[in-house]
Amino acid sequence: MFTGGEGASYEAHVMPSGPDEVLVLIHEITNQKLLAQALRDAEARFRSLEEQSWFGMVMVQHGSPVYVSPALSATFGYTVDELIAMNLPFALIDEEQRPLLLSLHEGAASVDRGALSPENQRAFRARRKDGAELYIDVFVARTLFKGAPAILCVILDVTSRYNAQRAQRLLQDEMIRMQEKLVEELSTPLIPISDEIVVMPIIGAMDDRRAARMMARLLDGVATSGAEMVILDITGMSAVTAEAAGALVRCAHAAGMLGARVLLTGMRADTARALLEIDVDLQGITTFGTLKAAIAHAMREPRRPRTTPVR
Incomplete structure (x- = not known):
């Protein structure tokens, strides 16, 4: 149907109201259908991002992980089910750094909604399932997941960058030492x-x-x-x-x-x-x-x- 020259959606309910009469209830559901379609589109975009991204994502609601991306599983060597059962993202971080991550979470939860920004990012040490040390950047922001408030954690493995920077520092130190010796x-x-x-x-x-x-x-x-x-x-x-x-x-x-x-x-x-x-x-x-x-x-x-x- 059309209303004011634009398409509109309606839902009708037919109920008997007498021996020869029926009652028809009609109400417009255009907004509900648009909202449902927007939600499906958003989920499709999210799944596309999940499949193509090389960084890990954790969605936390009420203190528990409700979604873990495959990329996070690949980074840390755990299965998705194993990660869902963990206290994420804290279980992945070295214990002495967990208070810093908690303050980051609390800061993100205190605002209505926020985009990923340098203010919501910190560097942490972490470990894979096999015990290998990792260096990661964690971005935290408040968002909506399936219509409910959630905390989104984006985890980026920067171990290669950290090792390259460390090697560069060691090389610089060695050059300084050789210069001093000379x-x-x-x-x-x-x-x-x-x-x-x-x-x-x-x-x-x-x-x-x-x-x-x-x-x-x-x-x-x-x-x-x-x-x-x-x-x-x-x-x-x-x-x-x-x-x-x-x-x-x-x-x-x-x-x-x-x-x-x-x-x-x-x-x-x-x-x-x-x-x-x-x-x-x-x-x-x-x-x-x-x-x-x-x-x-x-x-x-x-x-x-x-x-x-x-x-």
Whole structure:
């Protein structure tokens, strides 16, 4: 039938009202039919989304799951029936993170209806049925399911992305470590002048960490090369504190224990003052004002018979 030029639907009920009479009740059901069709269309779209989606979905009503998508089953390794029987989505999340997910649920339930948005999303750790660790993003929103209020949870497996980011961070950390090592090696180089003479120029500030690094590199170099003379050039040191001066003297004495004679060059007034303040023992250490003078002295010194370096 048509009403006002538009199609309309009616429903009629016929009932006897007398020996020769019937009662016909007619009422319009256009809106009901449109609503039913809209519901069928919505369910069809939902099923289409379910079949094509690669993310998991859980629909929760009255605290219990009423729908679980096949994609969620594939992600976690449980059957759909097993998931329906679980306390979803909480059972999938690491226990210590469940309060955060609960607050997310409560926030979504407190609004009338909401779309999926970054405010309703959090990252969680989870585990598959076989015990494998997963990293997931969970989006929570209030919606309607079969005409009743429900909480929709969309669960996205981001494990591959997380592992890629973690690998990138590890690579960056390794690159930083290698750069630091390179800087350390460049900051305390051991330069051979001849088979018997090596020079270690010391540039910049000296702290405990650098002093330990310098001593290790110096002793290793002397032991490996069999050098007879070590020239410690402190011309480029930014400041010579009492601690730095003590470290220099310890390095010199350690090299002397390996049979090398130590020349200290680049002495300045503040260096001499620092050495006097800590009252260090300079026995066995020859000092020079310039590197040139120290190298000239080392070249004039008589050589000992060569021995095989310690390796």
